[in-house]
Amino acid sequence: MAVTMNDVARAAGVSLKTVSNVINNYEFIRPTTKQRVLDAIDELGYETNLTARSLRSGKTSMLGLVLADLSIPFYAELASDIMKAAWARGYRVLVEQSGNEADHERAALQGQFRSLTDGLLFIPLALDAEQIIQAAGAKPLVLLGEFVQDPRLDMVLIQNHQAAAAVTSHLLAAGRRRIAVLGANDGDTTGSNGLRLSGYRAALAAAGVEYDPALVVGCDWRRDGGADAIARLLDSGVAFDAVFGLNDALALGALHELLVRGKDVPGEVAVAGFDDIDEARFASPSLTTVAPGRTEIAERAVELLIERIESKDAVLKVQQPEAAFELRVRQSAP
Template structure:
């Protein structure tokens, strides 16, 4: 480790590894001012003479100074990073959500650190308790396998916003659509178009995941409201919420007890089901109606195009960031936790 030598004026542009990046001190030495003054220039502090500012700016440019994020973070106690933890980044819904979150965070000067848990409880725990919590100013977390009790038990001081999942103690901020109402509307739409044997794909009896459970609740409510009786064997459980699982469930349904409509708890399942309908030679929507949830882009271009429930994803991202911004503000501690309901709407396309 050697000194950057202050006066070194050889510009090594194409060198594989230039010397260490200049610090405030290096710039200060070159500009003939104190490090503190350079800091004042960098941070646009008011009392800096115009010519000094000019000169320092020039040197800053020359030397290609960039603030050291670690030092800043250490000094100010803020990193400007927020964590986004979702089950999987490669599922369309979470991909879109991640994109929207990154975009929205950018306008607030935040950088997003994205992580996925693959729906694994252990990994979810690690995200909530692990070291990287010391790295982010706040966390947006979409739980999957972790029970609400465990969520409540977390000790950390970092502001946390839950997506989708409600934490029963009311001890955390949360943003989600009204899954029960939304599902109910969707299924009522199926009922309204004359369907009588309406199945559901996507029950997850062994997971504490509220989202699927709430959508199941809405489905049942719609059936009952129409004078039908929810039938257990029309409620298809799935391992995961991918296309393959939707396909498997659809095959099982068709083999045993063909319905005239399926409500799927997400679009991926619906697209899997749609594919199976095609394989079996069923006409959609004539022989079988299909409705999904999430309004992922794939569904808009499937053949036929998928009817679905569209949650206001931008709103979800924005509101989640709002929550964090509020918690990171001055009055953070005392504010009551919020349960924000994002909008949704039923988008009727060609599968119903």
């Protein structure tokens, strides 16, 4: 069996509790005793049983991360950053894939998963704020991604409106006037889709360009969603000289479909996205997009969640910090 504190204690000729004190850096231990214990630990190859510690202390030092699917590049990259940030602060991350289904999201919020984690980072896609608050209970929770917005919930915000406006303005400045938007429906006002659409509209308005609902095409935020959407748009005969994909994956899908159909990008049609996933830089042509501050988001979210977990006093003010964004101009929309 595994070596326990008891074995170490016996080997070092001290009490079990002294071993515990050494391990937890208790201040008042005679250096000689400490050394004796450390030697015994070394010799026996002792390792603390984290399960036992968790049970006794009530802390698991694990953060839950609930997202749709790791095969979606933006989530994978975000998860990677989150894990690094958590690791640096002594926490591990347990990932749960919701597959974008309400049942799975709910299960992750209230299920047994919770008892394994000290708090949850949650990228909601299917549940709304009310459902989240209901399901989550009192457990520390920080939201990311902003499909949901609510003054009662901690979350790290992306500047959806401003960043989308920046992308749109860039396209307008390059002389584009008929900018198609993929990934939202006319009339959306909430969620990332609504906020990004409103940024788009604000930029149009500022440039005195009329908004045309026919240019707004809803679709899944995935590569094939973007490809489908652009195909529908082309088939419908609506004229456009630029495409703004509300995330990179669908922008890249659209880009692919445009090239397959023989369109010249950026000559005939400029293409821009949102997220700045690694892939965007190496697409051909490389994709103009906006970096929403992924690493900053990861770090702020982890920090915020850990602050919540470690603060004893329950009444912390709700925080909703915003990450800085940055336009990345590349070949697809110079």
